[in-house]
Amino acid sequence: MSEQDANRETTEASAYDVEAIQEKWRAVWDELDLFAADDSVVLSGTKEKRYALTMFPYPSGDLHMGHAEVMALHDVMARYWRMKGYEVLNPMGWDSFGLPAENAAIKNDTHPATYTYANIDTQFESFKRYGVSFDWARRFNTSDPAYYHWTQWLFLKLREAGLAYRKNSPVNWCPNDQTVLANEQVVDGACERCGAEVTKRELTQWYFRTTQYAQELLDSLDDLAPTWPSKVVNAQRNWIGRSEGAHVTFEVASTGSTTVPPITVFTTRPDTIFGTTFMVVAVDAPLAEELVTDEHRAAFETYRDEIRKASDIDRLATDRAKTGVDLGVFAVNPVTGARMPVWATDYVLADYGTGAVMGVPGGDQRDWEFATAMGLPIVRTTQPPADFDGEAFAGEGPAVNSPAAGVESELDINGLAVEEAKRATIEYLEKIGRGTGTVNFRLRDWLLSRQRYWGAPIPIIHCPVDGEVPVPEEQLPVLLPDLKGADLKPRGTSPLGAATEWKTVACPTCGGPAERDTDTMDTFVDSSWYFLRYVSPHDETQAFDSTLANAWGPIDLYVGGDEHAVLHLLYSRFFTKALRDMGLITWDEPFSSYLSQGKVLNQGRKMSKSLGNGVSLGDQLAEFGVDAVRLTLVFASPPEDNIDWADVSPAGSLRFLQRALRLSGDVDSAAGTSPEGGDVALRRVTHHVVHEAERLLDSHRFNVVVARTMELVNAARKAIDSGCGADDPAVREAVETVAILLSLVAPYTAEEMWSRLGHEPGIAGVPWPTVDEALLVEESVTAVVQIKGKVKARLEVAPDISEADLEAAALADPTIAGLIAGETVRKVIVRAPKLVNIVV
């Protein structure tokens, strides 16, 4: 160690020995156990509850900057609420099922549990050091049998309610992870987790019927909008994707011997039905095969196989030329009786709507392109404005050619605006039994089966006689068989399938030989109800105690990252509504308010190993201490903004903490001294800051709370050095307030201050200061006098000055009098006691 370093060590040690302070208080806090949530006071109603929750981590390695930020933000509110006198539930656990543990187990020839629980131990230690006010007695891991027992039980309950079912359909398949993916886990045609190109597979899989709640999930977003970030509400709206329109059925002219099914389409523009000149069905929909005639079959199959080979990524390119094949059959327009050809194409999606579309080239650009490519006729049915120079016209205008001259139809919508034309068309179609007004959603059912090991086994037994048989409740949990290492290698089918002994069971119904379902549940199932488990985490008889869930829930503040804006939040909302309908809880939405925190970047970019710009949380904590890192993260920006570590200064935070701490040593009055009679100017600052802090905390503007605390530190310093002096009771009041404000963000420093101020340990348990309203009123205020909105003079006036007096004073001011001399005063706006605006 150089002499220089030695000097620095000495200086810092004498001012603020970060390590020593952290060590000292961590031990004391463990002893005090201040953060245990008391069910009884909430059940009895003696105290109002607050449930603060932060997204529980996946145990991959140690905590990182992102965790540090969420926890720091979240803890501000949890600690504030506790000081405000609420009974706070602030639990933490681990989302400990998942792929990384399994991959690590394959690589190291170990059991996934080894990796998982070792990481949990590491993270647990880090959390404790980080000083978040968690109730650790409630911790659990989703990979514990005691937890997944109830994940399985909930699955069976959802199945009983008709919300879980099994079906065969093409699913997203990740060739790298060798498992299916939910639609939500596919981003731009690639696996969200590993980036591999997703392919399709035909498989029988379990689904949750999320679509049953599509409308309610959408409607409730209106209630959440005031307390949720608009970007998240917006993302969910887009994801649910409601659109209004109609189902219309087109009969298909028989081609002779075989009977052909009719084609039902979904359209948002039933009013354009007169412009339909062809029909298109998705090439990969079963309907296409049913429709195609024998002489067209060969061409169809060639085309279909060609499309199947193309990846999703190719199909997603929107600028591709339109392709398709004629199926050789003719559909009949229900309003005109016109016959039109039916084609198969890949620009129609098999799994949206009905997988078939009426081709209206005059009103839809895609249909226009298709018609142009195939030489099909184009008819305009909405009159575009005179200056329209596009191709298909999808805007507002009167209906034309509906029907066209010479065409016979019982329905005539010519001249009607789009909305009326839609209504009239639907009404007519309903009358003749050829269509119905309907609503379609983009949201699909949630595919929950996974062909992997480290998850909750699906508690179903497949019996050749009785079919799907639920595992009887008393036999839950279905424990995972003990597999490890190479047994877990992905081979396209579930690793559980290789555990023959485990898989083979007697059917619970008939006793005959049967097999367990060998898939495990998507880990998002685990996290869709974990917030309920925290209310009774050790209950061995039920998933959660409904009485406690109703007392504690819903969550008052949920903090987490945008990456879960649709997935986890939507699934949790679905579970909540389903459980409500089963009578297990009374609330409709799990998260009353949601705070989505930004990311921690470095030099404008996401931290990553490949960029070499990663910042180690451990290093930062070692260099600046827990409090300085937490303070930096909270102060850097509004919670929802990204933080660039290159733009912030943990060293500056540490400096500030040292200044605050030094104040506590300078206070020269005894603990318990009443602030009454203390310096009024300083007391005003103190009470003003507390008042402001309350308002700011309620709106989650934590960065500004820190700035206000800094102001109070500056004011206290000035009072001690060049004001009322260190023995003035107002100084003690100010510094104690600093300690309390600081305890929300920098608990170690705050506790040390509290102790140096002569108090017993446990600042987290002291009540929030009461604001003295009288001290919020200033002795005199500065009123500005404007002429036409420009400031021309300032007046010192009493805060309770009347509007008339203020106006008189303003007009009497020599500067103002001079400026308005000779001008006509047209209007005087007075906002006592702050402002007078004279309009000349």
Next chain:
RNA sequence: GCCCCCGUAUCCCAACGGCAGAGGAAGUCGCCUUAAAAGCGACCGAGUGUGGGUUCGACUCCCACCGGGGGCACCA
């Protein structure tokens, strides 16, 4: 292409429709030091992306555009 959010000093960010600056960082200058760093103190600094509109008064409300971020997307 449709939808949502954001543009304030060199940087990060404050500002119930009412004096554009609270706080921090950087920079400059002092004090301390043999010196430097650290520490302490002080100073410097923009008229709010652009153009309109509403208003006595607009960073704030409305419209259009530019720039940045995000969601959805051959979704019928």
